[in-house]
Structures are given as C-alpha cells and as structure tokens.
Amino acid sequence: MDEVRPGRCPACKAPSRPAGGALGLHGHGLRERHQWGPVEPGAVSTLISILLRRYRCRSCGAVVVVGPRGLVRRRLYSAGAIALALVLYGVADLSPRDVRHRISPLRIVGATAAAGWASRRRWSRAVRGGRLFPIVRQLPADAPLRQVAARAATTLAAYAPGPGGLALESAAFLGASM
Numbered sequence: 001m002d003e004v005r006p007g008r009c010p011a012c013k014a015p016s017r018p019a020g021g022a023l024g025l026h027g028h029g030l031r032e033r034h035q036w037g038p039v040e041p042g043a044v045s046t047l048i049s050i051l052l053r054r055y056r057c058r059s060c061g062a063v064v065v066v067g068p069r070g071l072v073r074r075r076l077y078s079a080g081a082i083a084l085a086l087v088l089y090g091v092a093d094l095s096p097r098d099v100r101h102r103i104s105p106l107r108i109v110g111a112t113a114a115a116g117w118a119s120r121r122r123w124s125r126a127v128r129g130g131r132l133f134p135i136v137r138q139l140p141a142d143a144p145l146r147q148v149a150a151r152a153a154t155t156l157a158a159y160a161p162g163p164g165g166l167a168l169e170s171a172a173f174l175g176a177s178m
C-alpha cells in the first residue's frame with residue numbers, strides 16, 4: 001500500500017506522511033474496475049479486472065483513488081483503446097465492424113450491433129464536446145465526426161513518449177495512456 005500512496009492529498013495538499021505525525025492519507029479499501037481493450041496497440045482486445053486502491057485524507061475527507069495509467073473515468077475502455085479506435089475510424093477509415101473487431105473484447109454480438117458499432121462515434125462526440133481527451137483542440141461544432149476523430153488521433157500521437165517514428169496507431173495508443 002505504501003508503494004502507491006500519493007505524496008500529498010490532491011484536494012488540500014496535506015502531506016500524506018508528515019514527519020513524526022499520523023498518516024495524512026490512510027488506506028480506505030479497494031475498488032474493482034474493469035478495463036476493456038487491447039493492452040498494447042497490436043494485441044487482441046481483452047477484458048481485464050483492476051484493483052484500485054483508495055485513500056482517505058484525514059484533513060479534508062477527500063477520497064483519493066489510485067489506479068494505473070490509461071484508465072478513463074466512467075468509461076469501460078482504456079484510453080489507449082479509445083485512441084486506437086479514433087485512429088482506425090478517423091484516419092484509417094475502417095468500417096465500424098472492423099474497428100469493433102480490433103477494439104472490443106466481445107467476440108459475439110448481434111449482426112446489427114456489429115454493423116453499426118456506435119462507440120467510435122460516441123467517443124468522437126465526447127472529444128468534440130471536450131468531455132474526453134480535453135487536450136484536443138476544438139473543431140467547429142459542425143465538423144464531421146471523422147474529422148474530430150482524426151484530429152484526436154494525431155494530437156494524442158504527439159504525446160507518445162520516446163524518439164518518435166512510431167506508426168500512428170501505436171503513437172496514439174501510447175500518447176493517450178500517458
């Protein structure tokens with residue numbers, strides 16, 4: 001638990017481990033979350049279960065949840081998986097069916113769901129509304145969703161660590177996971 005305890009409370013900045021004092025952030029249990037999507041850009045999509053450690057601040061009462069990078073609040077899919085979907089939709093122009101095949105861990109869906117997989121458009125709308133990947137510069141409200149997805153893909157790719165030269169799919173996946 002000590003390995004992941006944050007250095008200070010993100011809400012009130014109280015130190016988590018004041019010298020000689022009681023712990024400022026103390027353990028507040030675990031929470032389980034599922035994360036969907038490939039764990040690396042070229043991998044088969046999976047559904048993994050993650051345990052998040054929770055801390056409670058003694059000063060202000062805030063509950064702090066610590067999890068791995070790449071987790072997106074209130075979304076089942078990882079940041080990398082969503083970024084990959086935006087590349088495949090916005091830049092590679094794959095069909096909804098092919099995007100779903102790369103991104104979704106669910107192998108069996110109804111024919112209608114496969115044909116009209118809506119997640120890529122829903123994510124693009126969230127980007128356009130600033131609710132997902134807010135670092136992406138806004139396009140005009142009437143810009144086509146594919147164009148929004150393409151801009152998100154290239155923006156996220158620019159955040160990929162390392163010397164560059166990665167394929168767009170890998171760069172966007174890694175940049176979104178930072």
Ligand SMILES: [Zn+2]
Pocket residue numbers: 009010011012013014057058059060061062
């Ligand atoms: Zn606090």
